[in-house]
Amino acid sequence: MSDANGRFGNSADLFDSRLGPGGRAGVLLPDGPQIDPLKITLDQPDDFDGWRDAARELVMAGVPPMSVVWQVRGEDGELFGSEGAVPPPSGEPMFSVPKPFIDMAKAAICHSDPQRFALLYVLLWKLKANRRALDDRADPLVDRLEKLAKEVRRDAHKMHAFVRFREVAEEGDTRFVAFFEPDHHIARREAGFFVRRFSTMRWSILSPEVSIHWDPATDTLSEGPGASRSDAPDGDPLEETWRTYYSSIFNPARLKVKAMLKEMPKKYWHNMPETSLVAPLIAGARARELEMIERAQANLPQAEAPRPGGNIEGAWAALREEAKGCTRCDLHRCATQTVFGEGPLNPRIFFVGEQPGDQEDLAGRPFVGPAGQLFDAALEKVGIDRSTTYVTNAVKHFKFVLRGKQRIHSRPDTAEIDACRWWQEQERAIIRPPLTVALGATAARSLTGKTLTISKVRDAPLTLADGSECWVTVHPSFLLRIPEEARRREERARFVEDLERIRDRAAALA
Amino acid sequence: MAQLDTREKLAILADAAKYDASCASSGTSKRNSVGGKGIGSTEGMGICHAYAPDGRCISLLKILLTNSCIFDCHYCINRKSSNVRRARFTAQEVVNLTLAFYKRNYIEGLFLSSGIIASSNYTMEQLVEVARSLREDHDFRGYIHLKTIPDADPELVRLAGLYADRISINVELPTAKGLQRLAPEKSEPQIEGAMLGMKGAIEDGRDARKKYKSAPNFAPAGQSTQMIIGADAATDADIVGKASTLYDRFSLRRVYYSAFSPIPDASAVLPLQRPPLMREHRLYQSDWLMRFYGFKSEEVVSAADDGGMLPLDIDPKLAWALKYREYFPVDVNKASREQLLRVPGLGTKAVQRILRSRRFRNFTLDDVARLTVSIAKMRPFIITSDWRPTLLTDKADLKRWIKPEKHQLELFAA
Numbered sequence: 001m002s003d004a005n006g007r008f009g010n011s012a013d014l015f016d017s018r019l020g021p022g023g024r025a026g027v028l029l030p031d032g033p034q035i036d037p038l039k040i041t042l043d044q045p046d047d048f049d050g051w052r053d054a055a056r057e058l059v060m061a062g063v064p065p066m067s068v069v070w071q072v073r074g075e076d077g078e079l080f081g082s083e084g085a086v087p088p089p090s091g092e093p094m095f096s097v098p099k100p101f102i103d104m105a106k107a108a109i110c111h112s113d114p115q116r117f118a119l120l121y122v123l124l125w126k127l128k129a130n131r132r133a134l135d136d137r138a139d140p141l142v143d144r145l146e147k148l149a150k151e152v153r154r155d156a157h158k159m160h161a162f163v164r165f166r167e168v169a170e171e172g173d174t175r176f177v178a179f180f181e182p183d184h185h186i187a188r189r190e191a192g193f194f195v196r197r198f199s200t201m202r203w204s205i206l207s208p209e210v211s212i213h214w215d216p217a218t219d220t221l222s223e224g225p226g227a228s229r230s231d232a233p234d235g236d237p238l239e240e241t242w243r244t245y246y247s248s249i250f251n252p253a254r255l256k257v258k259a260m261l262k263e264m265p266k267k268y269w270h271n272m273p274e275t276s277l278v279a280p281l282i283a284g285a286r287a288r289e290l291e292m293i294e295r296a297q298a299n300l301p302q303a304e305a306p307r308p309g310g311n312i313e314g315a316w317a318a319l320r321e322e323a324k325g326c327t328r329c330d331l332h333r334c335a336t337q338t339v340f341g342e343g344p345l346n347p348r349i350f351f352v353g354e355q356p357g358d359q360e361d362l363a364g365r366p367f368v369g370p371a372g373q374l375f376d377a378a379l380e381k382v383g384i385d386r387s388t389t390y391v392t393n394a395v396k397h398f399k400f401v402l403r404g405k406q407r408i409h410s411r412p413d414t415a416e417i418d419a420c421r422w423w424q425e426q427e428r429a430i431i432r433p434p435l436t437v438a439l440g441a442t443a444a445r446s447l448t449g450k451t452l453t454i455s456k457v458r459d460a461p462l463t464l465a466d467g468s469e470c471w472v473t474v475h476p477s478f479l480l481r482i483p484e485e486a487r488r489r490e491e492r493a494r495f496v497e498d499l500e501r502i503r504d505r506a507a508a509l510a
Numbered sequence: 511m512a513q514l515d516t517r518e519k520l521a522i523l524a525d526a527a528k529y530d531a532s533c534a535s536s537g538t539s540k541r542n543s544v545g546g547k548g549i550g551s552t553e554g555m556g557i558c559h560a561y562a563p564d565g566r567c568i569s570l571l572k573i574l575l576t577n578s579c580i581f582d583c584h585y586c587i588n589r590k591s592s593n594v595r596r597a598r599f600t601a602q603e604v605v606n607l608t609l610a611f612y613k614r615n616y617i618e619g620l621f622l623s624s625g626i627i628a629s630s631n632y633t634m635e636q637l638v639e640v641a642r643s644l645r646e647d648h649d650f651r652g653y654i655h656l657k658t659i660p661d662a663d664p665e666l667v668r669l670a671g672l673y674a675d676r677i678s679i680n681v682e683l684p685t686a687k688g689l690q691r692l693a694p695e696k697s698e699p700q701i702e703g704a705m706l707g708m709k710g711a712i713e714d715g716r717d718a719r720k721k722y723k724s725a726p727n728f729a730p731a732g733q734s735t736q737m738i739i740g741a742d743a744a745t746d747a748d749i750v751g752k753a754s755t756l757y758d759r760f761s762l763r764r765v766y767y768s769a770f771s772p773i774p775d776a777s778a779v780l781p782l783q784r785p786p787l788m789r790e791h792r793l794y795q796s797d798w799l800m801r802f803y804g805f806k807s808e809e810v811v812s813a814a815d816d817g818g819m820l821p822l823d824i825d826p827k828l829a830w831a832l833k834y835r836e837y838f839p840v841d842v843n844k845a846s847r848e849q850l851l852r853v854p855g856l857g858t859k860a861v862q863r864i865l866r867s868r869r870f871r872n873f874t875l876d877d878v879a880r881l882t883v884s885i886a887k888m889r890p891f892i893i894t895s896d897w898r899p900t901l902l903t904d905k906a907d908l909k910r911w912i913k914p915e916k917h918q919l920e921l922f923a924a
Contacts (some may be wrong), residue, residue, distance in 0.1 A: 136870035137863040138877045162558045165614045176613060196542035197551040201613060241607075242616050244517050248524035249572060250562040254769070254787060259565025263558065274560055282563045290823055315584065318691030322743060325687070330815055419817055 014331055037069045039083045042117070045072045045209075046110045046185040060089040065125050070117035097127050101457050107149035110185045119145055150237055155184045158393075161191055162268045163205060166236040176203040179232035179271055191221055206232050229271075239273040246274040252285035254268045312345055316430050323396060329419040331397035331412070336361045341392025341427050349389045350433030352443040353426060354475050355440040358407050361398035364392050370476035375439075378476070378492075382499045384506075392427055394446035395420045412442060416449070421446050434468055434509040437502055439474030458498065461505070468510070514597055516607065522597040526577040526588055528690070531736055533558075535569045535618040535653040538675040548649030549612060550619070552675070556653070557618050570621040571611055575636055579625030583682070583693035585741050585770060588625045593918055596602035598627075601639045608644060612652055615872040619653030619675075620644070623852060626659060634662035634670070648794035655731075660696065660704040671711055676763070678897060680706050681756065685747045689744030705760040708733050709828035712761070732763035739790055741770040745818030746789070747811045750796050754807035757800070767793045792820045800828055802858050803851045828854040831891060842873045855888035861879035 026373035038058070042050040051070075058068060063086065105120050113119075123141055126133045136142055142338045165176035176198070180187075187207045194205065195214055206227035214221045260278075269275040320340045326332060339356035342365060367375055379386050395416055398406040412420075424446050428436065438444040444452045447470055448462065454472055462470045474495055481489040515524075534557030538674045542551035558567030576598035577588040582779040587594055598608075622640055626633050637656055640677050656674040658667050671677055679701060683689045686698045708729070715728025735756060739749065753765040769790035799805040813829040814820050821829050829852045831838060842864060850861045860882045864873065871877060872895040879885040892900045 013645070131869075136867045138871055138873070138879075138880060139868040143880055147892050161559050163615050167614070178615070193551075193553070196544055196553075198549050198613070198615075199543040199545070200547065200549055202798070236614065238610055238614060241520060242611065242614070244521050245524050245571065245611075246560065246562065246568070247519045249568065250526050251528045251564050251566075254564040254566075256565030256787070257563055260561040260563055263567065264561040278563055285563065314694055315691050318687065318694075322687040322691060326743065328745070332817065427745075455838065508667075 016204070033326075037067050038063060038086065039071065039444075040117075041083065042070065042072050044185075044188075045075070045112075046188055047072070048106050050107075050110045051109060051117055051120065054086070055124055057086045057089075058121070059124055059128060060092065060094070061087040062090040063087065063121040064091070064179045065118065068118070070121070090209065095128055095131075097124065098131065101127060104145060104149045104177050107152045108145050108191075110189050111148040112184045116148060119148075152184050152186060152189075155182050156186050156190050157191050158268060159186060162264075162272055164272055165195070165203060166233045167238070168233050170202075173202060174233075176201055177206065177225065177233055178204070179206045179229050181208060181271070185209060187224070195221060199228055201440050210426070224266075235273070243274055243277055247277050247281060249280055252281075252288040255282065255285045255441060257282060267446045295389060312430055316345055319426055319430065319442060323423055326396065326423070328419075328422065329397075329416045331395070331399050335397035336399070337364050337491055338396050339364055339366055339393060340396060340423075341366060342388030343392075344388065345390070347388060347390035347431065347433055348435070348510060349384070349502060350428065350431060350436045351389055351391045351392065351439060352395045352436065352447060353439045354442040354477070355393050355395040355409075355412050356398045357409050357477075358398065358400070360393075361407075364395050365415075370480055371475070374479060375476040378496055378499055381496055382503050384499065384503050390427075390431060390433065392424060394424060394443045395437070396423055417442055417447075421449070428466070432466075432468075435502070435506045436464065436468060436470045438470060438472045440478065443475070444472050470506070471502050473502075516599075516603055519597040519603070520573065520607065523574045523599060524572065524627075525579055526574045526594070527572045527621075529768060530572060530621075530623065530657075531566075532655070532678065532734055532768040533567055533569050533572060533621065533677075534734075534764065535655070536731070537763055538653060539727055541651050543649070543651050546649045546651060548651060549609070549652035551845065552618075552651070552653055559616055559618065569618045570653065571608055571617045571619070572621040573599070573604070573623075575601075575622060575624035575633075575640070576627055577602065577625050578627050580628075581626055581693075581695045583696065585692050586736055601636060601643060604640045605643045605648065608652075609648060609650065612650075617652075619655070619708065621657075623657035624659075630659040630662045631666060634666040636658045636706055636916075638666055638669045638673065640668070641670065645673045645830070653731075658704065658708075660701045664707055667708065668711055671708065671715070671724050671729040674729055676734060677729045678734045678736065679708065680736045682738060683734075683742050684737050684739075684744040684752045685742060688744060689703055692741060702760075705733065705735070705756075705762075709760045709809045722731040725891065733765040734759075734761065734762055736766040736768055739767050739769050739793065744821040745814070746793065746796070747814050747818030749793060750800075750810050750814075751808050753793075753797060754800060765797060767797075788822045792822060792826060796820060799830075803827070804848055805830075826856070827852070828887070838891045839893045839899050840891060841873075842878055843868060843895060849904055849908075853888050853891050855882060855884060855891075857882070889921075 006374060022246075040054045040058070042054070044050075101123070108116050108120060119141065122143045123133070123145060126141070133139070134142060159180055159182055163178045163180045165178045168175050169176055187205065187210050191205070191212045191214075194203065194212075198214070200215065200216050202216055204211060208226045208228065210223035211227050213224060214220075215222070264275075280329075308504065323338045323340050326338055332338070339360050355373075356366060357369045358369065360366055361373070366372070376386060379389075395412040397420075398407070399412050399416070400409050402408075435449060438447050441452065441454055444450075444454065444457070447464060452472065454474060457472045458474075462472065464470045476495070476504070479488065479492050479495060482491055527894065535552070536554065538552050538554070539631055540552060540554050541682060542553075543549050556569055557881050558569050560568040562568060562742075574588070576596070576600060577594065578596050579586070579588045579590055582590040586592075604620070604622065608617070611617045612619070620640070622637055624637055637658070639656050641656055642652065653676075654674045654697070655676040655678065656670045657678050657680070660669055661678055667677070680876075681689075681698075681701055682693050682696060689696060689698055689701075712729050712732060715725070718725035719727065725761075737749070737752070744752075756762050756765055769787050769789050794804075796810045799810055810820075810826055811818070813826050813833060820826050822833075831852065837849070837852060840853050842850070847861060847865060850864060851858065863881045864878070867873075867877075867881075875885060875889075875894050875897040878892065878894060882888070889897070893899070
């Protein structure tokens with residue numbers, strides 16, 4: 001046995017091929033003589049001390065893993081093997097195991113896998129040959145035992161989390177009683193956690209395998225027989241309050257059922273008072289969210305009457321200030337400045353144009369160039385006072401190509417429109433105009449998020465996401481660029497007609 | 511108005527607290543109730559006692575002392591101009607509720623915040639009184655997280671740190687301009703000043719503990735903060751940069767990101783859309799890259815698009831890897847810890863295990879697969895003894911090969 005490295009260095013392989021699913025270790029030796037395996041009986045399914053004592057003796061006597069059968073008293077016994085005395089130590093020096101092995105073994109031994117004792121013994125045997133064997137985390141045996149230990153720790157963690165005590169009055173005193181059904185043999189192992197946490201409370205945790213009782217008067221932990229759910233009290237008056245908390249802290253706008261189920265699997269649900277609420281909360285979530293949004297819209301102030309304490313003016317000024325430093329797309333690099341919207345914050349009509357031009361870029365104000373002058377003239381013609389309207393652009397930086405010394409306006413692309421859309425939406429969110437007018441396709445895209453053909457949508461209003469009305473017409477600069485006199489006159493007349501309709505509609509909405 | 515009973519108040523004041531993202535109860539000193547007069551323990555790692563259908567854990571009793579407020583912050587449901595129903599707990603009620611829930615093992619402790627009533631100092635006094643009573647009158651040894659009021663008297667904030675495990679001060683919004691617009695009564699210098707003061711107090715506390723064992727344990731779980739995502743124009747790059755500065759300047763334990771939720775009775779200044787949950791998720795992932803994977807904030811930001819936004823369809827580490835293909839493939843058998851941490855799909859634990867096991871074996875793809883969740887994603891980025899991703903890393907459409915199915919995304923995308 002001294003050259004254990006050579007003989008047992010591969011004991012993981014040995015274990016792989018010899019340990020069947022039944023956990024019967026080494027009944028047959030392939031070449032050697034038939035050995036009646038030694039049967040070791042442990043007192044309890046989580047009997048670490050018993051296992052350690054037996055394993056120590058066995059390993060010192062040189063009994064290989066395949067010659068040991070492990071079982072727990074009272075559980076279905078092994079058919080093979082005999083209860084014999086462990087042979088005397090072979091006279092080899094004692095060896096110590098690394099501490100991580102003890103930690104892992106203490107956890108893994110609580111697993112419900114019937115092979116756990118045998119697997120640990122194989123690893124112990126391997127450690128004797130190579131003290132660093134545990135460091136090879138990719139070794140299948142180490143990996144498997146680590147996984148067992150991890151499952152036990154997870155089960156323990158869930159027990160810490162999901163035990164629910166119920167208060168019971170008991171001859172002048174109170175006791176807190178819980179029923180919990182762990183997957184593994186962890187009730188004894190975890191009793192300490194509850195003692196440390198609830199050291200001044202009288203409590204009992206009942207589980208199918210064992211009941212644990214804590215008496216703070218005498219500082220004693222005692223064990224009783226296993227119990228069933230019916231042995232635990234039915235309810236606790238505080239559970240209604242807890243359910244109130246559970247349903248109030250849930251935000252219906254953020255439903256993530258999968259994330260919840262991952263951490264709180266259904267098998268734990270029947271002992272937890274709050275879980276009966278899960279289904280109704282999920283079912284009602286979308287409706288509650290919509291209600292939240294609807295209520296928010298219903299409560300919106302009329303634009304003319306800012307609510308007391310509201311900060312519409314301040315909010316708008318701060319938004320404009322914020323927009324000055326906008327870098328959401330590359331246009332800010334070449335433009336002189338951000339051209340923000342202007343006008344009263346309770347306008348009759350909210351106009352959205354395309355983009356500042358050369359003159360607007362220099363002036364920092366929308367609609368002051370040639371198109372703006374045409375726009376002003378048209379407004380005057382139909383009797384809309386521009387000072388009662390709010391005018392802004394879909395894209396707030398000037399986009400151009402240089403031709404000689406001239407900066408020639410260039411249409412914004414959809415990415416730029418979509419990047420800039422945020423500002424327009426914020427302006428509208430603050431101002432809440434009852435009527436919005438999209439001047440041209442760029443504005444229509446900014447307001448609706450869709451690319452629209454103006455001729456198809458210009459005769460009837462659209463409904464925007466916030467429920468308000470939006471009319472679409474052409475951009476005044478389009479009217480400037482029509483070369484033929486007759487068609488230009490025709491289109492201008494049509495633009496004026498559109499504005500008249502918008503004027504009447506705005507009056508009706510006011 | 512008729513008196514509300516505790517349960518009615520709880521419904522109102524828990525509802526008002528549900529927009530707060532932080533819930534953690536971890537990272538504090540270890541203690542228990544053995545030998546004491548009360549109950550409670552903390553064992554370093556926090557416990558999530560339940561999960562709500564929004565996927566968030568319930569670890570602490572998270573409530574407001576009151577949802578009345580003299581401030582008018584637009585993103586906040588409790589702002590002065592909101593029509594929401596108001597309620598107010600007494601300190602005693604909060605203490606009783608915390609103890610009753612704790613005894614039944616529903617919670618790890620208390621996370622107490624409050625609207626500002628009367629004055630900042632008055633409100634802070636009330637918060638401190640709850641914590642004091644729990645600790646001193648009831649010898650409560652569970653977790654306490656107090657949200658402090660930035661402009662309260664420093665002495666009160668110091669007291670809060672003596673009783674609480676964690677202190678938080680919300681930065682609220684990632685940019686000063688956003689704060690100015692949405693929370694006109696708060697200011698960045700004021701909030702950051704309070705954080706700086708708290709940082710100093712925590713450091714002093716640590717020093718004192720080193721010298722005198724009897725020195726009080728001052729906010730042992732440190733300080734954290736929260737910012738709201740999607741209510742102002744800040745890009746992901748802005749947010750990541752801000753978070754990184756906060757970690758550096760104030761030694762914060764955590765920065766929480768809270769996707770802005772539509773709130774009942776919303777202010778007119780706010781967007782009404784659903785919260786960008788996936789965006790929030792990507793920000794948390796980028797936060798992890800900085801805290802555990804050795805990424806610098808500039809590196810995370812370099813994975814963002816030209817508009818400064820992180821991709822929503824893939825995680826930021828994968829986005830970074832796709833952009834910097836010259837770093838790959840990484841040889842699992844030779845690479846340094848830092849290099850391994852850059853491989854998409856390799857977490858800190860897996861890297862740890864690989865490094866530990868590497869002395870004993872030459873890693874094959876199967877070995878790596880055994881130590882990780884999924885091998886599919888990382889294949890193009892690694893070399894093992896039996897695998898070399900020939901040309902795969904140079905494929906122009908690599909993203910299409912490894913990115914998750916699109917329908918998974920749309921469930922959460924805003």
